[in-house]
Amino acid sequence: MIEEIRITDVGVIDDASLELSPGLNVLTGETGAGKTMILTALAMILGGKADASRVRVGSPKASAEAVVTASSGSPAVARAVEAGALEEEERDADGQELILARTVSAGGRSRAVLSGRTVPATVLQEVGSHLVAVHGQTDQLRLKSPSAQRRALDRFGGKELARVKGLYREAYETYERARRRHEEISRTSRERKLEAAQLQAALLEIDELSLQPGEDEALKADAMRLENVEGLRAAGAEASAALSGHEESVDAPNALEFLEAARRSLESENDPTLAQLSQRLSAVAAEINDIVVDLAAFVTDLDAEGP
Numbered sequence: 001m002i003e004e005i006r007i008t009d010v011g012v013i014d015d016a017s018l019e020l021s022p023g024l025n026v027l028t029g030e031t032g033a034g035k036t037m038i039l040t041a042l043a044m045i046l047g048g049k050a051d052a053s054r055v056r057v058g059s060p061k062a063s064a065e066a067v068v069t070a071s072s073g074s075p076a077v078a079r080a081v082e083a084g085a086l087e088e089e090e091r092d093a094d095g096q097e098l099i100l101a102r103t104v105s106a107g108g109r110s111r112a113v114l115s116g117r118t119v120p121a122t123v124l125q126e127v128g129s130h131l132v133a134v135h136g137q138t139d140q141l142r143l144k145s146p147s148a149q150r151r152a153l154d155r156f157g158g159k160e161l162a163r164v165k166g167l168y169r170e171a172y173e174t175y176e177r178a179r180r181r182h183e184e185i186s187r188t189s190r191e192r193k194l195e196a197a198q199l200q201a202a203l204l205e206i207d208e209l210s211l212q213p214g215e216d217e218a219l220k221a222d223a224m225r226l227e228n229v230e231g232l233r234a235a236g237a238e239a240s241a242a243l244s245g246h247e248e249s250v251d252a253p254n255a256l257e258f259l260e261a262a263r264r265s266l267e268s269e270n271d272p273t274l275a276q277l278s279q280r281l282s283a284v285a286a287e288i289n290d291i292v293v294d295l296a297a298f299v300t301d302l303d304a305e306g307p
Contacts, residue, residue, distance in 0.1 A: 002132065004067040005045075009059035011037035039134070042066070044102040046132055047125025050110035065101040068131050072096050076130035083123045085114040098131075100124055233302045240295040243288050256292075259285045 005018045013034045027035055037054075041064035044050055055062040070076050077096045080086040086096070101113040102124065112121045129145060154161060245254035259281055266278040 002066055002068050005038070005041065006063075006065045007038065007041045008063045009056035010041045010044075010062045010064060011054055011056060013037050013041075014056065042132070042134070044104065044110075045100045045124065046128035046134075047102075047112065047121045047123070050102060050104035050108075050121070052104055052106055052108040055104060055106045059106070061103050061105045063101065063103040065099065068098045068100060069095045070098060070131060074130055076127045079123070079127050079130070080114060083114060083117070083119050083127075085117040085119060085123075098127065100128065229302055233299055236295050236299040236302070240292055240299070243295075244292045256285060256288055259288065 001022060002020050004020065007013050007016045007018070009015070011034065012032065016034075018038065027038060029035055040051075040054055041062075044054075044062075044064045045066045068076075072091045072095070074096070076098065077086065077091065080096075080098055081088055081091070086098075099113075099115050102110065102121070103113075104110040110121065112119050112124045114123060114127060129148060154165060157165075241254070243255045245257070263278050263281040263285065266274045266281065
């Protein structure tokens with residue numbers, strides 16, 4: 001039963017607390033006294049629409065709270081446990097107290113609380129449906145709920161309907177698992193096909209490049225050469241000058257001149273050993289000439305490749 005309702009800034013009600021007793025409780029009053037606002041607050045507590053127009057003029061928000069006692073075996077208590085608002089071991093066998101609260105700001109934002117825990121408004125609606133039945137002049141609100149209608153129909157069907165319902169639920173859950181599995185397989189199949197198509201396109205692009213074995217290493221070497229082209233050009237020119245001399249400075253000494261001078265000095269002596277050494281110097285000079293030619297080609301290639 002509802003033991004107490006507290007209302008703050010709902011319509012004409014500034015701040016009120018209503019304690020209810022077991023049995024029949026009657027609210028009376030003249031028009032405008034606030035009877036409708038009490039029902040409005042009760043509807044908010046039970047998860048109904050939180051209308052910002054019901055906030056008292058000049059107030060930032062309206063709030064309503066109800067203290068309700070239910071039996072420990074009530075579906076309302078079970079739903080509170082399921083929603084995390086009540087621990088299983090906290091159940092009181094003599095009667096469980098639940099606190100349902102709702103606030104709505106003047107801007108329209110609402111907040112639902114069940115026994116101190118913030119919950120969706122639908123949870124208050126589900127809990128309240130097992131605790132309170134609101135009777136209007138032309139309707140019975142609980143019977144308007146599809147879930148309540150299904151429960152009434154199931155109870156009317158008896159044990160046989162309950163058995164068939166259980167079989168249906170098992171079949172439906174099996175179907176749902178199969179459907180989700182089918183969707184997962186279809187999705188992953190599409191993803192694999194897309195990945196295969198992307199890989200095939202990449203392979204075609206690679207084939208069009210006509211890559212050769214070791215080409216990646218050659219390209220890497222070319223890249224490193226281009227990064228250091230100025231240093232390589234300077235090294236080649238310096239080495240060439242040391243071996244054969246600078247073009248702009250013909251008087252600078254170089255390795256070929258020293259070798260030629262040494263060869264001539266040995267050649268002037270009539271000795272077989274020195275003659276053999278002179279020939280070896282000639283071979284060294286020829287090798288150096290080849291190196292100079294290769295250096296010139298290397299620098300020329302750098303000039304063609306580099307900036």
